[in-house]
Amino acid sequence: MQDTHTGTANLPSQNTSASSDGYESEVSLPRLWGFLRSGRWTIAAFVLAAVLLGVFYLLTTPSIYRTDALVEIQPESTSPLDSLTGDLSQLTGGGSKSPAQAQISIMRSRSVVGKAVNDLGLIISTSANHFPYIGGMIAGSREPQPAAGTAVDEDAGSWFSNFAWSPVSISVSRFEVPDSLKGKNFTLRALGGGKFVLFGPEGERLLEGQTGEQATGRTSEGGDIELFVRDLMVSSPPTEFSVKRNHWLSVADSLAGSLQVAEQGERTGIVEIAMTGSNPSSITEKVNAVLQHYVRQNVEAKSQEAEQSIQFLEKKLPEVKSELDAAEARLASYKTNNQAVDLTSEGQALLDRASSIEDRRAQLEMRMAELRQQYTADHPTMQAAREQLQQLNQARQDLEGRVNQLPEEQKDTLRLQRDVEVNTQLYTGLLNRLQELRVVKAGTVGNVRIIDQAERPVSPISPKVSLVMMLSVVLGLVLGCGYVLLRIAMRRGVSDPQEIENRIGVPVYAVVPFSGWLARQTARAQRRRQPVPILARDHGMDVSVEALRSLRTSLYFAQMDANSSTILITGPAPGVGKSFISSNLAYLVADTGKSVVVVDADMRRGRLHEFLDNEREPGLSQVITGQVPLDDALRPLGDTGVTMLTSGQIPPNPSELLMRAEFSQLLEELDRRFDLVLIDAPPILAVTDAAVIAGAKEGIITFMITRAGMHPISEIEEAMRRMSRSERKVAGVVFNGYRQVHADYGGGDRHYQYEYKSQSGK
Known part of the structure; x- marks a missing residue:
């Protein structure tokens, strides 16, 4: 039964603010927390889905x-x-590299x-x-x-x-x-x-x-x-x-x-070779293979370089040896033909200086000859060598000027000894270097040393289980919270009864919580085609019944103010729970000893017969047209003291039937027989029947049934305007189907959950 629904409690307090322009929801931390708490199961589902995706990622992604x-x-x-x-x-800047x-x-x-x-x-x-x-x-x-x-x-x-x-x-x-x-x-x-x-x-x-x-x-x-x-x-x-x-x-x-x-570090000469991959054995083999071939290439390059240097030295050594022999011969001949003259301290210093300069000149000239085999004349190394040779030539000229100031005998002796010392040093150095290069060529030594070879890794570096799972949980929370907040932001229905009072100015007589027990039992009864249960009779300890008792009290005072015993119950749209409110309110009023009749005035989709034997006829339409006497159409609701007049046979013109004088006369007759007449009318936005009924009799008290989260505020306002055209303003609103999620939207009051404690409870 679509419009059968639940019971109520006191109006929960909400974090709201009223202004002259209307009602505005106050965005605060308690309210935000209420939003998230209302979607906790949705958020949990997102987190679970994200965790499952994370597990699937870990299982299907190869380890690195x-x-x-x-x-x-x-x-x-x-x-x-x-x-x-x-x-x-x-000179070339290579020393800083x-x-x-x-x-x-x-x-x-x-x-x-x-x-x-x-x-x-x-x-x-x-x-x-x-x-x-x-x-x-x-x-x-x-x-x-x-x-x-x-x-x-x-x-x-x-x-x-x-x-x-x-x-x-x-x-x-x-x-x-x-x-x-x-x-x-x-x-x-x-x-x-x-x-x-x-x-x-x-x-x-x-x-x-x-x-x-x-x-x-x-x-x-x-x-x-x-x-x-x-x-x-x-x-x-x-x-x-x-x-x-x-x-x-x-x-x-x-x-x-x-x-x-x-x-590793700056100018340390320590180089790390690394590789990542899904196959630990393969990447280890690749790194070690590259490393071994690099070392081998380095050794081969050194050996080839040594061979080139050996060839160069073997070509130059005979020339240097000839120059040394000639210098020694000249010195010996000079000593034989002339009286030996010892050099003074100044002369000895000049000799040492001249020997050093000439030795460096000779080495530099050979170096340049070696470089010409590798570089062109414009190469920076060749240019640096030429600049250094110019500096040495300038130093040589300066020294020659000082040597020329010595006595002739010392000058000749100095020059001859200088030639011998320079050629001796050069020949000895080249001969030693030649032997070293022969050792290098014959050996397997380069300038590269392996410190650590690659070893097969034991544990992967990715994916990291803890990081993936943490990110999965965070992602699930973010997406879940975002979805919940987005859904609430797009929500059009009013979930706060105080918004109705602040925006429309109509009092909310009761807030009726949703009854899970009634929803389950109603679905079960409809499947078995059995009478739908009445919550106040069959499950009187439900918190919704307490809310309906509060409505009964409010109704009592409303009747006293209006001096009327006829109540019209309507709503903006179908499915708000009008039949539920009518039947249960009738039972609670009858429980006080009063006689109550419930009239199903919805001759299109009336549902009051579902509380009886599921037989729609005889009913209201047949009574108005005179086909059935009133007494034959009235049916008692068990032994509850409640009488029901069902909708009857579906007519082609329900609105025209309600405009007849017979309908007004029927209401007068029911008012004389019963202490309270409850009229379950069709929704006002769907058809005009509710407005017609409100004008059929003086003093009818109208209540608008709304369902939490179902109607935008504009829809409720439009329903109020249509009812006011009959010059019978709505006395109040009943806020039906209130759940914990609606309380969470408003900041989280939960006192409507106060329930009876079972006798066996401790």
Whole structure:
């Protein structure tokens, strides 16, 4: 029964504010908390859904691992003449750079990464075909099973069964395809017993083969296909794999891009090589392979550099030796032909200074000769070397001026000894360096030292379970609260009875709470086609009944003021609970010893007969038309003391029947027979019957039944205006169907929940 509903309590206090412009809801923390509390189950549902999505994300998202290695890059000597290397580095600005800066680019170079790609066989990629989203999770949760020893037909399985639902493995050593098919996925269907069939990117059958044997085939365009499967393990054939022959360059670039290479600290020379991925063994192998090839490349580069330096020194040493021999011969000849002259302290100082300058000039000239093999004349290093040579030449000229001031004998002796010392130092230094370079070339030593190799990671770095679950809860709370507040913001129905009083100026006589017991019992009775229960009679301890008793008291005083015993009950729209209010109020009034009659004036959709025997006839329409006497149409409601006049046969013109004088005479007759006449009228906004009834008899008291959260304030105002046209203003409003959620909207009063305590309660 759509308009049968519940009972009431005292008017709950709400956080409201009245103004001359009308009623405004006060947005306060208690009111906001009330909104959220009213949607607590909705918010809980959002949180639960978000948590379930978080769990699904954790189960379906592959774990990401991270591995790293540490390398120390020591400063390198680019020349056998170490003393000049530092000078030139400072002149060119190289002294402020870390030795690791250039090496980081080398680590990512294709010459290093490409060799790792070849060694690890990364050109060929394979993967099991899992069911989308959940297939990998299911397969990972199962234990590996023994490989199937018997082959099945390639078409034996269905599309669903071809997925890998348990742990599987495949190892492909060789896979050659035409260039046009590189980078495209092929499907390999394992049939068990080591047999397989290969299908092309378009699904065409290319070849069949056996594990451990070379298999060949041809494409439809005539290209050759070669495949060697070294190992294949499936437990439930047929099972499909994806196989792809990648371009070497794309794989090398991809691997270089996945490497995370960075120097630890500023100019420390300590470089970290890291990689993340879902396969911990694979990323460990890749980092170590790149690391080993980088070290090998560094050693080979050092060996090649040493070879070039050896060739240069072997070419220069005979020249330096000849110059040394000539200088010694000149000094010996001078001493033989002339009387030896000892140098003074000043001369000795000039000799040391001159020897140093000449030694540096000779080394710098050889250094420049070595640099010409690597750089052009405009290179910054060559320019710096020329600038330094100019400085040394200027220092040499300045020193020559001081030497020329010495006596002739000391001057000759100084120059000859200077030539011998310079050539001796240069020859000895080059000879020692040559031996060092031969050792470097013969050995495996570079300027790179591995501190830590990459180790297989144990635990993943993502996804983080605690973070995902926390974010899921927060997301659920945010979305749930947002949805609840948005729903309330879009809510059009009045949920606060005080708003009716403040906006319309009509008193609210009672606020009737919703009765869950009555809703359940009414639905049950309608399913079984039994009489609908009367709450005041069948469940008198319900809090709604207490609200109706309050309405009975208010009605008593309203009757005294109006000096009338006829009450009209209507509402703005159907489904507000008019029949519920009428029947239960009639029972409570009759319980005081008064005689009460309830008239179902809704001759279109009247429902009072559902409280009796579900028979609509005979009723009001037949009494007005004279088809049935009044006494035959009046039916008692059990032994309650309540008499009911049902709506009767549905007429084609209900409004015209209510305008007849017979209807007014009927009301007069009922008023003489009974202490109280309750008229259950149709909704005023749907039809005009309620206004017609209000004008059929003097002194009729009209009550408007509204349902909490159902009517916008404008709808109630319009209903009041239509009733006022009959010059019978509405005496008051009954606010029906009030729930805890409506109290929460207003800030949270709950005192209407006061109920009877059972006798067995302690």
